[in-house]
Amino acid sequence: MRALIQRVSRAKVEVEERVTGEIGPGLLILVCALQGDTEAEAEKLAARIAKLRIFKDEAGKMNRSVSDIGGACLVVSQFTLAADTSRGNRPGFSSAAPPEAGNRLYVQFSNTLRGLGLAVANGEFGADMAVSLVNDGPVTIWMDSADRA
Template sequence: MKLIVQRVKRASVAVDGVRISEIGPGLLVLCGVGHDDTVHDARFLAKKTANLRIFEDDAGKMNRSVTDIGGGILSVSQFTLYGDCAKGNRPSFIRAARPEQGEELFNAYVQALEKLGFVPNTGKFGADMKVDLLNDGPVTLIVESTGRTKD
C-alpha cells in the first residue's frame, strides 16, 4: 500500500457537490492499494499513520503525532497512486489493485484506524471526489508498506 500523508489545518471531501466528511487539524491521507497488498499492510500503515511524529512540540520540533494532538484523519482512496508514468505520457495502472480488493483493503485501513481510536472520516470509494484542504507547513510524506518488517 502507498499513502500520501499531508499535515493539514483542515480538510474535507465532497461527492456530487455535497460535503460528506471533514476534519479540523490533523492528517489528510490519500490511500492507494496495490495488487500484492494484504490486510497486514493496511494494519501496519494505520499504526504508522497514527504514530508519525510530524506535528510540532513546544520547542518547534516535529515530535508529536496526530494521536498526541488529538487531531483527525481524513482517508481518501486513490488508485492513481499506483500510476506508472515511466513509458509514454499515459499512466499505466497495472500495479493497482482491482476495485474489489482495493475497497476491501482501504476499508481494512480505515477500520484499523478506528480501532486505534480515530473517527472514520472518509471519502466514498470509487466516486468522483472533490478534496479541499489547507496544507500545514506544507508537510507531505509518502509512506509505503513495501519493505516493512513482517507482523
C-alpha cells in the same frame, strides 16, 4: 499499500457537491491498495501513520503524532498513486488492486485507524471526489507498506 500524508489545518471531500468527510487539524491520507496487498499490510501502514511524529511540540519540533494532538484523519482512496509513468506520456494503473480488493483494504485501513482511537472521516471509494485542504507547514510525506523502517 501506498499513502500520501498531508498535515492539515482542515480538509474535506465532496462527492457531487455533498460533503462525505471533513476534519479540522490532523491528517489527509490519500491511500492506494496495490495488487497483492493484504489486510495485514493495511493494518501495519495505518499503525505507522498513526504514530508518525509530524506535528510540532512546545519547542516547535516535529515530535508529536496525530493521536498526541487529538487530531483526526480524512482518508481518501486514490488509485492514481499506483501510476506507472515509465512508458510514454499516459500513466498506467495496472499495479493498482482490483476495485473489490481495493475497497476492502481501504475500509480495513480506515477501521484500523479508528481502532487506534483516531477520529476518521472518509471519501467515497470509486467516486469522483473534490478534495480541499489547508496544508499545514506544508508537510507532505509519502509512505509505502513495502518500506520497512
